[in-house]
Amino acid sequence: MALNNPNPMGPWKITVYDQENFQGKRLEFTSACQNIMECGVDNIRSLKALQNITHMTYRENIWAGYEHSSFCGQQFVLERGEYPHWESWSGSNAYHIERMMSFRPICSANHKESKMVLFEKENFMGRQWEINDDYPSLQAMGWGNNEIGSMQVQSGSWVCYQFPGYRGYQYIMECDRHGGEYKHYREWGSHAQSFRGRRFYQ
Amino acid sequence: MALNNPNPMGPWKITVYDQENFQGKRLEFTSACQNIMECGVDNIRSLKALQNITHMTYRENIWAGYEHSSFCGQQFVLERGEYPHWESWSGSNAYHIERMMSFRPICSANHKESKMVLFEKENFMGRQWEINDDYPSLQAMGWGNNEIGSMQVQSGSWVCYQFPGYRGYQYIMECDRHGGEYKHYREWGSHAQSFRGRRFYQ
Numbered sequence: 001m002a003l004n005n006p007n008p009m010g011p012w013k014i015t016v017y018d019q020e021n022f023q024g025k026r027l028e029f030t031s032a033c034q035n036i037m038e039c040g041v042d043n044i045r046s047l048k049a050l051q052n053i054t055h056m057t058y059r060e061n062i063w064a065g066y067e068h069s070s071f072c073g074q075q076f077v078l079e080r081g082e083y084p085h086w087e088s089w090s091g092s093n094a095y096h097i098e099r100m101m102s103f104r105p106i107c108s109a110n111h112k113e114s115k116m117v118l119f120e121k122e123n124f125m126g127r128q129w130e131i132n133d134d135y136p137s138l139q140a141m142g143w144g145n146n147e148i149g150s151m152q153v154q155s156g157s158w159v160c161y162q163f164p165g166y167r168g169y170q171y172i173m174e175c176d177r178h179g180g181e182y183k184h185y186r187e188w189g190s191h192a193q194s195f196r197g198r199r200f201y202q
Numbered sequence: 203m204a205l206n207n208p209n210p211m212g213p214w215k216i217t218v219y220d221q222e223n224f225q226g227k228r229l230e231f232t233s234a235c236q237n238i239m240e241c242g243v244d245n246i247r248s249l250k251a252l253q254n255i256t257h258m259t260y261r262e263n264i265w266a267g268y269e270h271s272s273f274c275g276q277q278f279v280l281e282r283g284e285y286p287h288w289e290s291w292s293g294s295n296a297y298h299i300e301r302m303m304s305f306r307p308i309c310s311a312n313h314k315e316s317k318m319v320l321f322e323k324e325n326f327m328g329r330q331w332e333i334n335d336d337y338p339s340l341q342a343m344g345w346g347n348n349e350i351g352s353m354q355v356q357s358g359s360w361v362c363y364q365f366p367g368y369r370g371y372q373y374i375m376e377c378d379r380h381g382g383e384y385k386h387y388r389e390w391g392s393h394a395q396s397f398r399g400r401r402f403y404q
Contacts, residue, residue, distance in 0.1 A: 080341045090369075091293065136281045137282045162290075
């Protein structure tokens, strides 16, 4: 899978461990990893998403982790910080398979410039709603029901969540993937009820 | 326990069920419930946090749920929306006891007016940092380590989370509880790594 990574050497840096609590085999990455098994590790059980200090400009360090190799399966947004076990990055325990096999940096926009349009029906039809801020509840922002038909990411990257309050499954939506167009819930995985624009400091 | 609820009849409304997926015995509340067992229900297994439509003014409907009676134990912030099972409101599965026994409305401030000061050490000592926006990562906002010594909520209500990205245990911090002062991590329960000001629309 070809990755459209405009800056493969940073500002990203991630350290992963094959045991919980930052124990066991330790590997460092500054760009995407398509299959951790190719690095001699059977699974990622803890990690640290760090600032790459070789970069003088302070920029945000955000990664997306995936359940399967080649960036497939359940998605996990990894903000900068330390994650001692699977529960610390997973927002859901309904589907409890403790596996992270691939990861990649997310290209973000300045939080204030992130913009997305939600549509009531698939294929960008029906009522529409432009959002440019975080919304912990779809219903509280004025949306009539629990479902989104389609979405168009116009700027930046967004994280959508299965349940209100940024809980449950996570779905990463990016303006530079699929041309920012998510025509049907199959294209992001399921339904979403809360939205969070990605921040990017520099 | 006396509750300082300035508006006991609304705008809050919550419907709870004693079975998952909105099944079983159903109860409606417009104010706090100190012990659900006193209503003949052994546990809450699904719920809907709804807008109270008898109020013409649109205001946000936010509740705090608790693991034990009398608002004790693990805390769960309940944004407006539907929660079909325990996993949908819990942000952590490290301590997996599927219990919600009491709940109460949260008094919020306008999101833009929410303000909190973080202190490096307990008793409001050491380096301090004023925040008035959501921060998904303590480290990314410039905080040097993973821990907060003490916190002072100057306006509104905040939700602090154990892990970055609004995951793990939730800690509700309110300006009208403890006088907004949380001197030691024992007073909020544990360490926190991300912060989210409560929104309030009207």
